Amino acid sequence: MSSHHHHGSSSSSSGRPDDTFSKFISEVKEIEKRDSIYTSKTQIERLLRPGSTYANLNPFEVLLVDPEAPFEDVRKQYKKLSILLHPDKNPDDRERSQAAFDVVSKAYKVLEDETSRQKALDVYEEAKFKVRQTMEEKRKKLKKEGKSSRIEEDDFDKYKHAIKVMTMKLFADYERKRRAQQERDAEERKRKREEEITAETNKKLAEEFYKNYEESREKRVSSWQTFQKKATSSSSSKPKRKEFRPPKHKAETR
16 A cells, blocks of 8 residues: 555544644545556556555546446447557557556456456455444444544545545455465475375385285295195104114114
C-alpha cells in the first residue's frame, strides 16, 4: 500500500486534528488529479510506483473506473490505457511500459470474466459495508459524548475515498490469505510426497527382506533336510561307532 493511503486509514481511525486529515485529502485529490492525466508517462508512473503491487490487486483501481460503472466504460477505459501503455508507443521505456501494460491487461481479464468480476464486486460491496459500519460506530461514539454526529465521511468525496482505501485493504488481505493458503497447500503436497516416498521405501525394504528371508529359508530347509538325511543314514552306524571307539582307543594307548 502506498504511503498516502496509509496516512488515510490511520488519520480517519484515530481522532487526529481535522487539519491533518484535510491536508491529506487535498494531497489525495492532487494524486487523483495527477492519475487522471492520460499520458504514457503518468500512467506508467502510476501503475509502477512504490506500493503499487497492493493498489494493482484492485482491477477497478488499475483501470481507474468506478466499480459501479457499466462494463462498456470498463472496455473503453481499457482500450484507452492499453494504447497509451503499448511498448511500441514507448520505445524509450519499453520494459516499464510492458510491465504497466501487463498490469492493465490482467485487470481487464479479471473484469471481463463474469465470475472474477463478481468476486471483485463482492470485495467492493464488503468495503462499502465496512465503511458504513465504521461511520455508525463513529456517530454512536459522538452521540454518547454529546457532540454533533456529523462525521468527515458525510462529505461525499471523503466517503468515496474511505471506500477506496477499504477496498484496497481488503484486496490486499485476500491476496495475503491466498498466498498463505498456497504455501500451506505446497507444504501439504510436499509432506504427502515424502510420506509416499517413505512408504515406497519401506515397502521395497519389506519386499527385499521377505525375498531374502524366503531364499534363506529355502537354504535353511534344504540344509536341514540334508542334515536330517545324514543323521538318519548314519544313525544306524552311530551306536556301532560308540561301541567300537573305546577298544580302538585302548588299543592305541597300549
